[in-house]
Amino acid sequence: MxxxxxxxxxxxxxxxxxxxxxxxxxxxxxxxxxxxxxxxxxxxxxxxxxxxxxxxxxxxxxxxxxxxxxxxxxxxxxxxxxxxxxxxxxxxxxxxxxxxxxxxxxxxxxxxxxxxxxxxxxxxxxxxxxxxxxxxxxxxxxxxKDDSEKPKNKVMIIGAGSAGQMLVRDIQHGNYYTDYVVCIIDDNPNKWNRMIENVPVVGGRDVIAETVVNKGINKIYLAIPSATRQEQSEILNICKETGCQLKNLPGLYQLANDEIKVSRLKDVAVEDLLGRDPITVDLTEVFDFLSGKTILVTGGGGSIGSELCRQIATHNPKRLVIFDIYENNVYDIQQELRRKYGNELDLVCLIGSVQDSRRIWQVFEEYQPDIVFHAAAHKHVPLMEVSPCEAVKNNAIGTYKTAYAAAMNGTKRFVLISTDKAVNPTNVMGATKRMCEMVIQTFDEAVKKGTVSELPEIYNHNSQKEKLNEFKPVTQYVAVRFGNVLGSNGSVIPLFKKQIANGGPVTVTHPNIIRYFMTIPEAVSLVLQAGYYAKGGEIFVLDMGEPVKIDDLARNLIKLSGFKPDIDIEVKYTGLRPGEKLYEEKLMAEEGLEKTKNKLIHIGKPIAFDKLQFIKQLKGTMYFAYNNDQNQVIDCIKQIVITFHPNDNW
Known part of the structure; x- marks a missing residue:
């Protein structure tokens, strides 16, 4: 009607x-x-x-x-x-x-x-x-709009190019009755004092602050989709000091598709201020690597694991097997992939723990994965400090059991998700992740030397030795090491956002604490490319640029939320948490760097260690972990990871 x-x-x-x-x-x-x-x-x-x-x-x-x-x-x-x-x-x-x-x-x-x-x-x-x-x-x-009784937003648009012009036109001709474009900013002097859609171009970025004050601007729209991340970061760092609401165009594709509209703008996120261009990966190589293969992702419901599943699903795998202990996360990614791909994707979702020998063996024996991405791990630093036995059982022993199953069932590649906290660790989580890397290096050497049969039996499974009579293990093991992931479970940014929403305070452990940051898609791109580059035994490291001060991150997030740090929202320093250190390192001093075809991805040369001695120590550590003897477990970790220097918690 x-x-x-x-x-x-x-x-x-x-x-x-x-x-x-x-x-x-x-x-x-x-x-x-x-x-x-x-x-x-x-x-x-x-x-x-x-x-x-x-x-x-x-x-x-x-x-x-x-x-x-x-x-x-x-x-x-x-x-x-x-x-x-x-x-x-x-x-x-x-x-x-x-x-x-x-x-x-x-x-x-x-x-x-x-x-x-x-x-x-x-x-x-x-x-x-x-x-x-x-x-x-x-x-x-x-x-x-000039009626003072009606609410209005005075808008500044940054960018006098095609995108800026289309955005002005959309505001003027659309239904944005509360938006009124007052001026345009552009760094090109040839455009100053000229008009675009009857709106003046008043100057470059150096006049942003004074123009906001003089003209009463309360919204700033960044419309330079062709600018690099560094250029956008420099401009946004000026804009965030104005207290205006900030919005940005996500990318160039909108300009190409004639989709420059206010409705397409997104709120400026704190990661937009980091000033680092996104990591690019040759997806053609990755496609050839993944296409037609059975791929297992452990911890597939987590932040990294689920993004791995998303990207793998786009590369035409023969079968994707998701394995995780937490059923709610598995259900979410299962429903997402089924909605998107339907029956085109052969998807198997399984619940279980990498600590369960029989369960992990059953999964490998039934599905025979060609490639394994091992993302299952306990990653929360303070929680692992008070539960070191669980960290050992899930991280180190779980990795051992999964790596063993891979070798015994003909897996071609095994990619471990590691962390920069494994370098000179000061906490249990980082130390156990270093143990995971050592497990990978041990298995890779054993496969190359044909000595997998000499590794200790921790499966207690009758069919595992019989496998060695059927074929020679060929698995290539690698680890991928990167820093903090923006937006992941346990990331500091979601915590800051909740604290800001509650009116503060925003808690920072130390004013000088720094971290490397990357986005979830970047981390996953690195993992996938590492799987392609792998020859066995490598530790791949991402060049994440300059580290970021967490204090700056917190204050920027407060400003982006429209508040003033220490005036509207308090920034409170709480002291370093158990196992936390002021800075993270990407490599140990003894490790060197080897280049790859991707200039932002490097290979760390592994530190030599006695593999047989390590396996004996790991088996002893497992005994104490399953007996929940925390003090003995910490002592064992110190003996295994000689670069482990814990804070005064033990």
Missing amino acids: KRRLHLEHWQVIALYLLIYDLVAVNASYFLALWLRFDLSYSEIPPEYLQAFLKFAPIYSIFCLILFWVLKLYKTIWRFASYSELSRIIIASIITTIFQIVGITVLFIRMPFSYYFWGAILQFIFILGSRFGYRFYLMLAKHYE
């Missing part, structure tokens, strides 16, 4: 326009004839007047049919632009030619001024009827 009423409304408008055009096209040429003979009706020669009157019905029908064909009665004229103008020009040219040829051939040659002024007046009348409505609405909106 609503749609029917809507169509009838525009049919009425079309009827009004049609009647208007009928009068306008004839009045135009009559006025031209009238002007030719000194504005005197009696002076018009009868033959000219008779020719005009006889040709008028023919000309009227032709004009109305042509206008209808060119859709001059179907356009929403409040949004009229160059396309509509061009159609009116085409209609005017065609009707003028028809008028000249038609009346001359059928009746009589009219005075030149009749043809000339008739065409001009008709164009003005037809154009005015259409665009006059639009100009009226623009004027009405302008005065409406």
Whole structure:
């Protein structure tokens, strides 16, 4: 019913326009004839007047049919632009030619001024009827915005290019009644003191702060999709000090698709201020690596694991097996992938723990994965400090059991998700992740030397030794080491956001604490590329650029939320937590760096250690862990990871 009423409304408008055009096209040429003979009706020669009157019905029908064909009665004229103008020009040219040829051939040659002024007046009348409505609405909106009783947002747009112009036009012609573009900022001096859509370009980034104050700006829209992350970061770091609401265009694809609209803007996130361009990966190589293979992701419901599953699913795997202990996360990623891929993706979702020998063996034996991404781990530093036995059982022993199952069941690649906290660790979590790396290095060497059978049996499973008689293990083991992941479970940013939403305080452990940061997609891209580059035994390291002070991160997030640090929201220093250190390292001092084809991905040369001695120590550590003897476990970790220097917690 609503749609029917809507169509009838525009049919009425079309009827009004049609009647208007009928009068306008004839009045135009009559006025031209009238002007030719000194504005005197009696002076018009009868033959000219008779020719005009006889040709008028023919000309009227032709004009109305042509206008209808060119859709001059179907356009929403409040949004009229160059396309509509061009159609009116085409209609005017065609009707003028028809008028000249038609009346001359059928009746009589009219005075030149009749043809000339008739065409001009008709164009003005037809154009005015259409665009006059639009100009009226623009004027009405302008005065409406100046009404002090109505709420309004004064908007500054940064970027006087195509994106900025399209954004201004969308605000002016759209339904953003509370937004009013006051000025535009651009670093190009050639654009200063000029107008875009009647909005002045007032200067470069150096005048942002003073312009915000002078003009009362409360919103800033960044419309430079072609700018690098570093360039955007520099501008946003200026804007965040103004206290204005900040929004940004996500990327260049919107400009290419003509999608520059206010509705497409996103709130500026704190990661936009980090000033590092995203890591790029050759997805063609990764596609060839993953396509047609059975892939197992342990911890597949977590932040990194679930993103791994998303990206793997796009690369046409033969089968994707998701394995996790937490069923809610598995359910979420399962539903997401099924909605997106349906039956096109052979998806298997399994619940279980990597600590369960029989369960992990069963999974490998049944599904025979070609590639394993081992993301299952306990990662929360303070919690692992008070539960070191669980960290050992899940991280170190769980990795051992999964790596063993991979070797015994013909897996081609095994990729461990590690962390920069494994470098010179000061906490249990980092130390156990270093133990995971040592497990990987041990298995890789054993596979290459053909000594997997010499590794201790911790499965207690009858079929495991029989596997060695069937084939020779060929698994290539690698580890991928990276820093903190923005937005992941346990990340500091979600914590800060909750604290800000609650009115503070925002808690930072130390004013000088620094961390490396990367996004979840970047981390996963690195993991996938590491799997492709792997030859066995490597520790891949991402060059994450300059580290970030957590204190700066907290204060920037407060500013982006529209508050002032230590005035609206308190920043409180709570002291380093158990196992926490001021800075993280990407490599140990003894490790070197080897380049890869991706200049931001490096290979750390592994530190040599006695593999047999390590396995004996790991088995002893496992005994104490399953007996929940925390003190003995810590002592064992210290003996295994010689670079482990814990804080004074033990």
